[in-house]
Amino acid sequence: MSAFREQRLPPWRRAVLKVGSSLLAADAHGLSPRHALGLAQFVSASRTQGREVVIVSSGAVAAGRTLVPRAPEAGAPMAARQALAALGQARLMALWQRFFEVPVAQVLLTHDDLRNRRRYLNARATLLELLRLGALPVVNENDTVSVDELKLGDNDNLAAIVAALVNADVLFIASDVDGLYSADPRLDPVAQPVQATLGVSPELMGFAGGAGTRSGTGGMRTKLEAAARASAAGVDTVIFNGTRQDVHRLLAEDRLLGTRIQAERSRPAARKHWLRNAPVGGALAVDAGAVEALRTRGASLLAGGVREVVGEFARGDVVEVRDAGGGAVARGLVQYAAADVRRIAGRHSRDIDLLLGYNYGESVVHRDDLVLL
Template identity: 70%
Template sequence: MNAAGERETVALPAWRRAVLKVGSSLLAADGGGLSPRFALGLAQFVSSNLAAGREVVIVSSGAVAAGRAIVPKAAEAGAAMAARQALAALGQAQLIGLWQRFFERPVAQVLLTHDDLRNRRRYLNARATLNELLALGALPVVNENDTVSVDELKLGDNDNLAAIVAALIDADVLFIATDIDGLYDADPRAHPGARLMPEVAELTPAVLAMAGGSGSAAGTGGMRTKLEAAAKAGAAGIDTVLFNGRRAEVLRQLLQGRLEGTRIRAAHSRIAARKYWLRHAPLEPGAIVVDAGAAGALTGKGASLLPGGVLGAEGDFRRGDMVEVVQRDGDGERRIARGISQYSAVDVRRIARRHSRDIESILGYNYGGNVIHRDDLVLL
């Protein structure tokens, strides 16, 4: 608090695209099921930002809590994995229905597993789907696909999932709405004098030690998992914002660009972190060969690589692999860039020198008009 006894606020990072993670503690009703009590305020926060031209993806817990209300006798603590997965399946429709009631635009259900995000080709498909949903004006609501997950429902899975989704869609900021005010220098439940930390410049071991264990009975995560998520987001150059989603005043301040909570800063800028990864990620054997016109567009105009400027492909790389881009002409060849190919080597050879609009007629499918999107490319 400041000298006047008011809670200190800090500025939010500038953002155009964000992920908002909402925990079960903000959605679970007393006695089971879902409640709109706190979800309404969060939905108004989202709606105001959408109206301002920003983009938001929600990562929402609450499916298991919703399922407990449908089949309360199956909800004993420590239920078998299959029972919890069944509850998640029963509750997921209720969860999406809760969010849809707050928005006039369509709400899209996106269920992911960690396997989807570890497999590079599935990762690219998930990113393409989310980006297309945002382009269509829909509101994606993401949850872990607990029903088919082979791992146990881990503590804080959706905190970490939210961080991965933030990196997946190149978000500017990760908002984590919880039922406490932010990160304290000690457990406020045990230490009444604990101080709220408005800003964290670096997630040191000392800062991580401030986090306690699991939070409320309705959720599966605690402050520790939120800091782990912030570390993941920070590695991608994304700031994390922790705030109390139960307090209307906090949400009003967020809309004014001020945070009463905790802002955890990323160690590097988002662009720097992504470019570093693109520059240093392992290369697959092979290359995409381009003509002088395509090379000039890449190096001089910051353009994406289109099939019309491609001469061919070397090697046997797959969609989603990191490959080099080589310019070849009468003067020889030179390496000009590296990037993530949207198409396999076989497909690149088939669409080389053709127009983007012809891709589907040639291949029978398409992953977009770019062989390598400019966001997935770094010049050498």
Template identity: 65%
Template sequence: MTVHGNGLHAFGEQPLPPWRRAVLKVGSSLLAADDGGLTDRFAADLARFVADCRAQGREVVIVSSGAVAAGRGLLHTDAAGLTQRQALAALGQAPMIALWQRLSDVPVAQVLLSHDDVRNRRRYLNARATLRELLRLGALPVVNENDTVAVDELKLGDNDNLAAVVAALVDAEVLLIATDIAGLYSGHPLRDPHARPVPRVDAITAETHRMAAGDAGAIGTGGMRTKLEAASKAAAAGIGTALFCGRDADTVAALSRGTLHGTWIAAHGDRLLARKLWMRHAPAGLHGVEVDAGAAQALGVRGASLLPGGVVEVKGEFGRGDLVEVRLAGDATARVLARGLVQYNATDLRRIVGRHSRDIESILGYRYAESVIHRDDLVVLPQEDAA
């Protein structure tokens, strides 16, 4: 389904909320060439938007479809079986990444994820740490579903939902979904003469899903239905979603100025509230770490991450990604200062207690992160909660 051009004017304009980090999902219909393979016809404008954002001090992670289309272009085949599509995805990954690298003035990093990578806590933290480090290094992460092995996800064609997961993974403030339609309409815009643009959705309901009835066309494997599913997941994580036409250069350029011509699907609640509430109230038992006064002040006053240099002692046994408690060493009241998700298991953490972050790799032979608990994975407890 392709509706663009006058969609810009039909949807008018509305301001995007301020954001520092975004996930941009680009569908196959924006990358696939008419004669097979990939084209930069629309991707060039999207890449220019990403470059403009970077110049403004913002960070963007791309979730890109197109690998299967690229594989089809290499072999000139219309094969559609599951195993065939998996093989085409493997063949198409390289040209898909090459397309984004050609359009980017910074290094492009390929990150392949499956839903298992976010279900498993250890792999979730690995993916989270890798994406954060790539952004810190100034690279452009391009994420795709690991279609070669992700059987169920490939059948669902769920890069829309994967984009919502990635948005939560990197603590993005906004999810931007570029598609070949101007936004959400009250009905199918090519079949319903009474269909009208829906510029804003405050809550996704059964009626909202009825508006999205229809297929994804010959190339895409999702459609408006999966985009609403993704927006619903993002909203639950406190992340708003913008649906817009990635084929309209003016619409894409307007995003750089903070203006949306499309549909805004509002978030509800605080972006980090659910995770913070869980960390605050979940029972963490007796496992945890004791820290010195300097680290305690850095956590409580400056909102800093917990570094190994501030850790005095490790209590109990725990694995990477477990919820642990942070206490002040020598405090007779054993008051809990904070709770958080730890980046190293108890055995490895004991080896780096009191050491500088730069020494982690030389001691352990690897380094997941420079912090023991990253500030985004840590909640400082008020005194009345910590007693």
């Protein structure tokens, strides 16, 4: 019996579901479908409703540990753990694929992929294209080539980064406890459940403990760190017990037994705030038709509307969009470097491949990455 009361989930169209090692590798004895099946049924039900889901899944190291004799235990040298991750990735992907008729796509990310703006945009474009194709992306850190440490911090925070990356509406974090409590309920019998909260306060962070299980690498503290990161991007976070079939069924009906951490501002507002305040790398002067399309139709900025490129900037930089008189119209993330925009300015989008030999899409600044001023 859960101490949490049932509540409605926030409306959502796209979500990230984070599943930790503790749910996939009970007692470090390899991968088990026991809890993954119910989570997969929730994902399938959501997709049937026309929604999109990206899974961020741990478990590769735990899977690899069972494949070789005398496998190194937790705390082993990094090269040994990376070898286990390489061995276990195939098993992890096979586990998820068995539950779905649609293709499951493996996406491995590193810290550099998310720190470098060009690679960040490439990763986002890949994930969004996979969703457009109807595939199910399963994301994990590329443990095999990570150089700083095995994890990007942990997969809770990776899931929050991915939620911002794909403009998700909600981040689902499957835990092995029912939700957030005022203290660890396994140690404190009078710990009180936290039903819902706005953002992540220092007091809320004080409720969290450390690592929870042998297989996992993070406890409730990392989940709250992830929730804070998601909240800053305008994404709600839901923490629930991923071991309970009844909780899985309720989620498919937009009902929650667990903790909801509501973002302190909406997703569009968070993104607009960031774009308005980010450093500007250069500017694009556009014609009157482009200005009207941006202001009245919510369109993307296409190459045909660009008349002049001001300054030097790289793909992924924030640029200012100006009208013929030099007035600021908008700001946005540019999909092409300044030298490339100069070559395609005034040309039709279908000519980009011919002019550059490659393309990152038909828009110079996509409407999802643009804010009007």
